[in-house]
Amino acid sequence: MTEIAWQQKDLLSIADLSAAEIQLVLDTASSFREVSARPVKKVPTLRGKTVINLFFEPSTRTRSSFEIAEKRLSADSLNFSASSSGLVKGESLVDTALNLQAMAPDLIVIRHGHPGVPRMLAERVSAGVINAGDGAWGHPTQALLDAFTIREEKGKLEGLKVAMVGDIAHSRVVRSNIELLNTMGAEVTVAGPRTMMPVAVETLGVRAVYSLEEAIRGADVVMMLRVQLERHKKVMFPSVREYFQLFGLTRERLRSAKRDAIVMHPGPMNRGVEIASDVADGSRSVILEQVANGVAVRMAVLYLLSGARQEAGA
Amino acid sequence: MLGVTSRRSSTCCRYAVCLCAVETEIDKPNGGAYDAAVHAERSSDVAGKLKLKRKILDAGQMRRVVRRMAGEILELSGGTERLILVGIRTRGVPLAESIADEIEGMEGVRVPVGVLDITLYRDDLSTIAPQPVVKETHFPSDLEGSHVVLCDDVLYTGRTIRAALDALVDFGRPRTVKLAVLVDRGHRELPIQADVVGKKVPTSAAEVVEVRFKVTDGGNLVVIMELVEEA
Numbered sequence: 291m292t293e294i295a296w297q298q299k300d301l302l303s304i305a306d307l308s309a310a311e312i313q314l315v316l317d318t319a320s321s322f323r324e325v326s327a328r329p330v331k332k333v334p335t336l337r338g339k340t341v342i343n344l345f346f347e348p349s350t351r352t353r354s355s356f357e358i359a360e361k362r363l364s365a366d367s368l369n370f371s372a373s374s375s376g377l378v379k380g381e382s383l384v385d386t387a388l389n390l391q392a393m394a395p396d397l398i399v400i401r402h403g404h405p406g407v408p409r410m411l412a413e414r415v416s417a418g419v420i421n422a423g424d425g426a427w428g429h430p431t432q433a434l435l436d437a438f439t440i441r442e443e444k445g446k447l448e449g450l451k452v453a454m455v456g457d458i459a460h461s462r463v464v465r466s467n468i469e470l471l472n473t474m475g476a477e478v479t480v481a482g483p484r485t486m487m488p489v490a491v492e493t494l495g496v497r498a499v500y501s502l503e504e505a506i507r508g509a510d511v512v513m514m515l516r517v518q519l520e521r522h523k524k525v526m527f528p529s530v531r532e533y534f535q536l537f538g539l540t541r542e543r544l545r546s547a548k549r550d551a552i553v554m555h556p557g558p559m560n561r562g563v564e565i566a567s568d569v570a571d572g573s574r575s576v577i578l579e580q581v582a583n584g585v586a587v588r589m590a591v592l593y594l595l596s597g598a599r600q601e602a603g604a
Numbered sequence: 605m606l607g608v609t610s611r612r613s614s615t616c617c618r619y620a621v622c623l624c625a626v627e628t629e630i631d632k633p634n635g636g637a638y639d640a641a642v643h644a645e646r647s648s649d650v651a652g653k654l655k656l657k658r659k660i661l662d663a664g665q666m667r668r669v670v671r672r673m674a675g676e677i678l679e680l681s682g683g684t685e686r687l688i689l690v691g692i693r694t695r696g697v698p699l700a701e702s703i704a705d706e707i708e709g710m711e712g713v714r715v716p717v718g719v720l721d722i723t724l725y726r727d728d729l730s731t732i733a734p735q736p737v738v739k740e741t742h743f744p745s746d747l748e749g750s751h752v753v754l755c756d757d758v759l760y761t762g763r764t765i766r767a768a769l770d771a772l773v774d775f776g777r778p779r780t781v782k783l784a785v786l787v788d789r790g791h792r793e794l795p796i797q798a799d800v801v802g803k804k805v806p807t808s809a810a811e812v813v814e815v816r817f818k819v820t821d822g823g824n825l826v827v828i829m830e831l832v833e834e835a
Contacts, residue, residue, distance in 0.1 A: 321740045324741060328774060
């Protein structure tokens with residue numbers, strides 16, 4: 291086990307992390323998983339620490355995952371959401387940041403529609419800032435929990451073939467996952483309709499193909515991405531049925547992946563759009579493990595950052 | 605990293621005067637003290653200066669002490685019925701295993717051994733940085749109604765044991781909890797005493813009691829190292 295010390299005040303992007311730091315988060319998460327299996331699912335570790343969950347975009351899953359992680363560590367948490375925050379009343383983001391700073395929180399978890407907002411906040415507050423998704427830019431804790439899940443199932447990350455299929459251009463999960471998997475030595479292939487592939491996607495260090503079969507051939511991990519129906523219907527593809535026929539993961543198609551390949555989805559999934567129901571509920575699906583692991587990974591991140599902040603403030 | 609129960613900042617076997625990994629073979633004839641000295645010299649360029657001061661127990665003495673502790677534990681708990689040994693990470697674990705070995709030798713029964721990581725229960729998490737590494741805790745059986753014997757290598761301030769007691773109750777309600785330590789070096793900061801003590805060793809705060817086990821450090825040995833302040 292690598293024994294390096296965590297020094298970062300914030301978790302804004304996977305690109306800021308070294309392989310050793312990623313390893314430390316995953317190892318720590320692995321210890322925290324046991325806490326959720328206890329009769330008393332709570333440890334006093336972050337007693338007296340205040341965590342603010344600042345969600346400018348709706349998110350049930352990520353927010354509840356963070357909230358549960360905070361509660362299991364005994365932190366005091368409070369939620370600001372877009373509808374109740376000052377932003378709708380015309381307050382600028384900088385003013386919001388200064389107001390939060392005045393309340394002296396220890397950590398701030400932020401989800402915002404625009405890339406770079408968490409970094410801007412991090413520069414203005416002394417609290418540690420955790421990026422819980424900024425636009426289509428990044429979602430570092432999702433990438434960490436995906437990596438944790440893969441490592442649990444496969445025992446390693448290095449040398450694995452990972453296919454990501456779907457809306458590559460708009461998914462906030464993609465970039466963070468690519469950065470992380472590349473850092474840890476996995477091989478990533480992305481696939482999707484041309485309308486959903488960013489220009490020059492290869493520059494991210496991945497192989498890009500335009501067919502599902504080609505992407506998942508020989509893959510150890512098949513990661514399906516959510517089609518953001520509410521945003522893209524009629525813009526990115528002609529019909530849901532056509533999308534499913536071309537890019538939906540079915541049991542048939544999964545055969546071209548490795549025999550022991552696992553199927554992942556960051557949720558919430560559209561059954562019958564990007565993934566067939568029997569695959570989603572099948573024996574190779576680790577979708578619910580991802581959710582369970584999300585809590586452990588977020589506990590690890592909260593724990594590590596809360597220590598680093600002390601040093602920054604000392 | 606060696607098991608260092610040392611200065612106030614490092615009541616657990618962690619960081620502390622972080623000593624590099626041990627690759628020395630301590631088990632060669634009369635090699636223990638010598639290697640400890642070599643190790644101290646090596647670790648001096650890592651942090652502070654640790655000089656070997658005195659050997660407390662060699663491998664043979666350590667074995668006899670552990671055997672006596674096993675006997676006392678059996679006597680105190682009236683046998684092996686519902687007995688669980690819980691080792692506090694890091695070096696309470698090999699101690700608990702050694703005691704279990706001795707008990708097995710005497711009674712022919714293998715007593716279950718649990719592993720407890722107290723990191724999440726430390727009372728100094730907000731004053732130290734960066735965060736210590738968290739490791740897993742696991743118990744082989746239900747604690748409800750059991751007789752738990754907490755095992756740790758060195759009893760010093762008592763804070764580790766305080767944290768361990770807090771952690772234990774989150775896993776169930778043992779009928780009794782007792783404490784067994786290989787070395788009691790004094791300087792308690794909390795009202796905690798051990799029920800079974802391998803050896804009482806008066807120390808000064810500048811000293812470090814190092815307990816080494818074969819599984820973690822390559823050899824069985826207890827030494828006192830002295831921390832020499834660097835100019």
